[in-house]
Amino acid sequence: ERKLAVAIDGPAAAGKSTVAKIVAKKLGYVYIDTGAMYRSLTYSVINNQIDINDVDVIMNHLHEIQIDIDADQQVFIDGENVTDAIRKDEVSKNVSAIASIAEVREEMVKRQQKLAEKRAVVMDGRDIGTHVIPDAEVKVFLIASVEERAERRHAENVNKGFASDLEQIKRDIKKRDKMDSEREVSPLKKADDAKEIDTTSLSIDEVADTILSLVNNEM
Numbered sequence: 001e002r003k004l005a006v007a008i009d010g011p012a013a014a015g016k017s018t019v020a021k022i023v024a025k026k027l028g029y030v031y032i033d034t035g036a037m038y039r040s041l042t043y044s045v046i047n048n049q050i051d052i053n054d055v056d057v058i059m060n061h062l063h064e065i066q067i068d069i070d071a072d073q074q075v076f077i078d079g080e081n082v083t084d085a086i087r088k089d090e091v092s093k094n095v096s097a098i099a100s101i102a103e104v105r106e107e108m109v110k111r112q113q114k115l116a117e118k119r120a121v122v123m124d125g126r127d128i129g130t131h132v133i134p135d136a137e138v139k140v141f142l143i144a145s146v147e148e149r150a151e152r153r154h155a156e157n158v159n160k161g162f163a164s165d166l167e168q169i170k171r172d173i174k175k176r177d178k179m180d181s182e183r184e185v186s187p188l189k190k191a192d193d194a195k196e197i198d199t200t201s202l203s204i205d206e207v208a209d210t211i212l213s214l215v216n217n218e219m
């Protein structure tokens with residue numbers, strides 16, 4: 001049986017990670033959340049009061065810290081568990097600025113490509129099909145209306161016991177999509193050969209099954 005790379009891209013809160021985890025589990029593949037890598041750096045930059053415009057200091061910092069993501073998607077910076085901390089508003093609001101830095105992306109993409117080298121991976125992000133694994137055997141681009149995405153994220157927050165404001169989430173999602181789509185280096189964009197899936201009226205399982213059937217076609 002062939003081992004493949006599955007690239008899942010799309011805008012904020014489109015359900016990429018939820019679906020990617022299911023697909024990875026079904027296939028026995030490793031799930032790699034590239035957003036968590038950008039979020040971890042952003043969290044650490046804020047935490048250390050580094051100027052988010054100071055590229056040199058940010059790059060030195062990136063090389064100094066150790067970011068680890070384990071098989072259960074627990075995220076560690078220098079051994080400290082930051083899994084919940086990297087999802088907080090403060091990080092979400094600043095991550096697109098950090099992720100727009102060319103030097104940061106170059107280093108992160110290098111790390112991600114190494115993780116995908118041996119295949120058997122499901123990787124989600126913004127530029128996986130276009131830049132990180134342009135030769136991925138399966139590429140999908142998940143979309144959903146802003147309303148739907150905001151409502152899902154809101155429900156997720158409420159579930160986790162986080163404070164949550166639906167209108168604020170909508171504004172933040174729109175702003176992040178705009179920054180991610182308009183940045184100069186590897187912007188959020190559907191790869192020409194990616195299959196677009198509008199998840200607005202689909203269940204999580206329906207989206208996962210659609211991706212799994214694409215994978216089966218390649219095996």
Ligand code: C5P
Binds near residue numbers: 012100
């Ligand atoms: O996927 P998630 O919403 O956690 O990603 C957080 C942010 O990280 C995105 O809004 C984007 O700015 C950045 N990102 C990126 N490229 C990726 C994954 C995430 O620029 N491959």
